[in-house]
Amino acid sequence: MTKLSVLPSIEKLIERPEFVPFIDSLSRPLVVETARSVVADFREKVRTGNNFEETELIEVIIQRLKEKERRFLIRLINGTGVILHTNLGRAPLSRRSLEKAAELLSGYVNLEYDLKTGERGGRGAFVEELFYLISGAEAALVVNNNASALYLTLSVLAKGREVVISRGELVQIGGGFKIPEILETSGAVLREVGTTNRTVFADYEKAINDKTALILKVHTSNFKQVGFVESVPAAELAALARSKDVLLIDDLGSGAFVSTERFGLPREPLVSSAVDAGCDLVTFSGDKLLAGPQAGIAVGKKEVVERLKKSPLFRALRVDKLYFLLLGEALKYYLNQKETGELPVYRLLSMPFEQLKARAEKIARQFQKQGVETVLTDGQVGGGALPEELLPSWGLALPEIYPANVWEEKLRLASPPVIGKIVKDRFIVDLRAVFPEEDEVLVSVLKTVL
Template identity: 40%
Template sequence: MEKKQLLRKLPKIDELLKEEAVKVKLESTMRTMVIDSLRQSIDNYRELILKDSIEDFTKENILETFMEILEENSASKLRKVINATGVVIHTNLGRSLLAKKALENVITIADSYNNLEYDLKKGQRGSRYSHVEELIKKVTGAEAAMVVNNNAAAVMLALNTLCKDKEAIVSRGQLVEIGGSFRVPDVMSFSGAKLIEVGTTNRTHLYDYENNISENTGVLLKVHTSNFKILGFTEEVSVEELVELGRSKGIPFIEDIGSGTLVDFSKYGFTYEPTVQESIRKGVDAITFSGDKMLGGPQAGIIVGKKEYIDKMKKNQLTRALRIDKMTLAALEGTLKYYLEEKEAVENIPTLHMILSDKDLHKRRAQKLKRKLQSKVSGFDFTIEEDYSMVGGGSMPAEKIPTYVIKVKNSRFSPQDLEKKLRGNKVSIIIRVSNDEVIMDLRTLFDEDFDTIVNAFVNL
């Protein structure tokens, strides 16, 4: 059929709205969305005609395409995926998963009015920070605490409050870049603080700080390099030394711990990572850290430390622009309550449980998933092997967590093709491709994911 005839054959929107299948969709779907999807289906066929990609079509073809487009348009753009990568705190996949109490708190608060900024005892306006401040103080041992929307904001607020138009002294080896090309020097500059780099990339001494202190020095700053390690001929100034130097000069000392570790992972066989509690005990004036990394809660930037400095930050006009909402506060409170007893935190916070759970547990789970796959899927070779998971989220970059994985081979699909098809599943399955092998790591999978994974392979 000629191109002009095909173009004339394209139906009008009003004509398609009379079709029974479309009428059924109009009963449960917004009319605007239905019309937009019909228009997209027609436009799709118009483009195919203009490109000489089809010789003919039927109205049924257009309606089938409409159904597919409508389903996609109706689905949430932010959707669930299955993480089979073995990266526990996967930045691209939403970082830490919320614990049960955190989820329950969010649902309760989001579904009703609440006392976000209302003091129920006094019957007057209250502070949103009061809901978590006492809890944070109890868990960390700090004099005072406050929360903003992420850790970059926490660093910026602390510097803007204590060091605006003054100099912040930091080791050159700590000027890290975090995800999305955000860099500590840029955050510092935006805060109004002037960056003074001291030392070298691999070695910084106490005298490097001492020799650069002037009447315009606002703070001493230490940034924990949680997303990389420098090995070999290295040296850095300890927290204790910087605390003492700050006190002797009357200069506040800020430490950005970054990942927000509240558990000493070295007790569980991991490389030591500084904890917030330890920095408080050592006398750091202000400490900033994330809520959605090692802490295992929602995205938030937490600031703890001396009351005189935290009170100043609370009064900073930037605080209103950086404040967190009621749902984040609810999730953070639910998460922090587990930390009142470390055993509860390790057992109930998904991030901690995934990191610290024994590899033999995941071996048994791998065997269970393999049996399910082999019973329903043909043409694939599934093997269980030992491997390593990663913490992720810029935390513990050198740490490898022993785990068990299922490796998948198939003669019809290359590893790259299989990765694409699993990613394109109705519930996307994000796997790992390494050494030309498809790998599914059990450490970041849930048992309830198993049937979805099996059905995805069945439908390939």
């Protein structure tokens, strides 16, 4: 039993071999702080007459350290079936891109240095050039996310002036971020036209006046209206904008560069199509269907893009060398017309249904006695793209010896964590967003909980 006078010192405690891995993963000061906090708790126990073994103290410190480790980014298995899962980091990055990043960014790079002239160069100019080529636009810029791209656009081009937008496109995106609030914060004046379900050409035409700065078209990517609905194509709005001497901005959200119809899905708007339609500026995300890192991209007319770049706000929203490099590597796949399957997002999207079934059956056979079953299920693209479209998939349904929420907790707290889904009170690990090379790891995790 441990007495107050013989509680081990913090320095002596953390020299124990059990804490060496945590010093490496968390840092020595954080391990010391955690140990000190636990020892203080145990000191209070002794004062109140509760004794304990030193092994109990060690176990509690280790448990606290493991909890802290999980607050850092760790690798996990996505068994939700949602490929672009916002909470799980959206688009996984390609190994080739990451290897390139490790090779270049462990040293210095010519981020803002022109090797030809020896003078300061434009940050990210090489990526902007790739965006010209792939989208057909005259110019491009990159900021830290698509909301920033839209905010920058409205702040520079429409502050104090009216922005015409369909009521049916006043959407809310993740985290309670609403288009009307972005407009208000930017200093632009909202001018709603049409109705929730129908907005026609004449609605836009009647709303434009000498106070109008631009027409804003927003792709309703995270919901879908059906029935008695109507909207105006970008090409028609572009013609109207030119005739009225105002700008047309198209916020695409997901920003696809490859046809989603190739994967048996409905058509998601292509960035190049929006440019071809005559939009003055098109904004979209980098970490959705582009399959790159988080970023907000704006492509369009050179004069418009240059106005945005001259704003002090643009510097506050810019990205660093890592994001430019990762975006550039993703774009090269499209430009070289390589198999997009090398990009993890499209590798998962194109995973054959029969292959998913075979993998599920192989894993389930190893847990037949425990009652694991294979089940048909549905995955999704995620990231606000094609919200109504389901991706046929196969999954593993865990036995009903525990309620689904208990399985959810067990798998979430496993090492590595496995994040699944609950369907009709059954806990399911959907293989749609599980990479084949993760199957063995998944089996190991299941062995610890079954």
